[in-house]
Amino acid sequence: MTSTTYWLEHSWPGQGEVDSSVLLEVDNGVISKVTRGVQAPPPGSKVLNGLTIPGLANAHSHAFHRALRGRTEGRGASTTTFWDWRDQMYEVAGSLNPDLLHRLARATFAEMAQAGITLVGEFHYVHHDVDGSEYSNPNAMGEALLAAARDAGVRFTLLDVCYLHGGLGPDGYDEPSPIQRRFADSDADAWTRRVAALKPSETVRVGAAVHSVRAVDPSSVTTVARWADQRAVPLHAHLSEQEAENEQCLAAHGATPTQVLFDSGAVNDRFTAVHGTHLSVIDLATLGGAGATVCLCPTTERDLADGIGQAGAMVAAGAALAVGTDSQSVIDLFEESRAIELDERLRVRQRGHHSPTALLTAATAAGYESLGWGKGGNLDVGSLADLTNLSLDSPRLAGQRVSDLLAGAVFAATASDVQHVMVAGEMIVSDGHHTRVDVAAELREALQ
Ligand SMILES: [Zn+2]
Known part of the structure; x- marks a missing residue:
């Protein structure tokens, strides 16, 4: 059993308001535990700064x-x-x-x-x-x-x-x-x-x-x-x-x-x-x-x-x-x-x-x-561990108040603000780059 813990600076779980300081545990591609109000990242957890939303x-x-x-x-x-x-x-x-x-x-x-x-x-x-x-x-x-x-x-x-x-x-x-x-x-x-x-x-x-x-x-x-x-x-x-x-x-x-x-x-x-x-x-x-x-x-x-x-x-x-x-x-x-x-x-x-x-x-x-994946689109226990993390350091989102983060993301974010992306518990994008594909090079080659 592979279990990884992520500490989310700010997150929107799929309904309601943006929450801060949430601990997410992922087992075998599924969210297995959610703990709110964890003020500092526990040892061994991976830190996702910025705003995390369902994939x-x-x-x-x-x-x-x-x-x-x-x-x-x-x-x-x-x-x-x-x-x-x-x-x-x-x-x-x-x-x-x-x-x-x-x-x-x-x-x-x-x-x-x-x-x-x-x-x-x-x-x-x-x-x-x-x-x-x-x-x-x-x-x-x-x-x-x-x-x-x-x-x-x-x-x-x-x-x-x-x-x-x-x-x-x-x-x-x-x-x-x-x-x-x-x-x-x-x-x-x-x-x-x-x-x-x-x-x-x-x-x-x-x-x-x-x-x-x-x-x-x-x-x-x-x-x-x-x-x-x-x-x-x-x-x-x-x-x-x-x-x-x-x-x-x-x-x-x-x-x-x-x-x-x-x-x-x-x-x-x-x-x-x-x-x-x-x-x-x-x-x-x-x-x-x-x-x-x-x-x-x-x-x-x-x-x-x-x-x-x-x-x-x-x-x-x-x-x-x-x-x-x-x-x-x-x-x-x-x-x-x-x-x-x-x-x-x-x-x-x-x-x-x-x-x-x-x-x-x-x-x-x-x-x-x-698309037939009813257990996705949420950061709840039992949901698919698919998530998207946005940087709040870009000129578009820097300085947003936490209470306005969701509206800020929806009305001003672009694809360029995405920094980490997880599918089934695996990071496929890290620090803004695909972990397996050189996207621009492969697009250039395929579009020749
Ligand atoms: Zn069409």
Whole structure:
């Protein structure tokens, strides 16, 4: 039994206020004891100065989009819409192979670790070879991602995406385009057979995803939802990111995307809707009533000119909020979580919708729950020993009063303030540096 004791100068345990002088005991990757009011670090304990919070959960990632950073954001006139951006993303998707994906994802997950992210939910849909045929190992790409997550030391949920059709037109579903053939299994049963061969481990779980109502027909959604239900694993789907998706879905099915997913049996308390930017009042009530999660990805949604989701109305309806870095235009969950509140202020021109505690919960416990790790996102006895420690010596956070630390962190911290990161009791980032990966060098090499 390996037991290590940490003395935390200041800590936020996942609810309530910031506490000071807390002793945390970690046994075999789990928090086994918490003692408050320990004024000085006992001999043999490791000292974590600054602010320690539960590890951050990135509930929506496409690792390979890291290759798009800087290449697409600046192209104003040539890429005015989401759909123009998608064509550029497809070019990158077309260039991947298992080895390149492994190197790019390993560096990207290590960048996430250095930003304080302890759990990644990877929404993975580039399954097949460039001509659409299966690799000799049909999960070669998914397994490349699992290996990358293990290398980078992050906890991981592979959300293996069912993707069948090229789009949804007035006459029904289109055939996949040449590039989309890399994403598509022949039908939902073929998806279930392929995914059955993916093996979870102590820090890796496998969940299900439906790409969107554009790419999966209702009866196939039902097949995927049943698979997830039988295993009690998470089910994620892109939902109503663009108004065009709503219009196409209404024209083809006479119902909104949310309604189609609900009628297909996908929407329950293990379901996470990604984006949910353009939802009706009934859609909001459907998601909230089911206890579903909505994963907002504000830095991507602003980059792609998607619009601003109604985060306050989602919470009022009963939905939980999580956050994701999605297209990796930046990797910074402090930026994603404060954007929930700040974008809402811009949208309704009023302040004070989401408390700092609620915003940080979206980036921690709610993300863990959404990705099927219910025992994470807290610093309580019995919780996973995943934590993120912020320096209070940076110009952004220096001089903050303890009573304002949480708001200071949520509204001003950046990924650069992260100094130590622990996953399952192991430090994967120490003094701001990844312990196994030279992040900048490996990103440079993979992005060549
Ligand atoms: Zn996405």
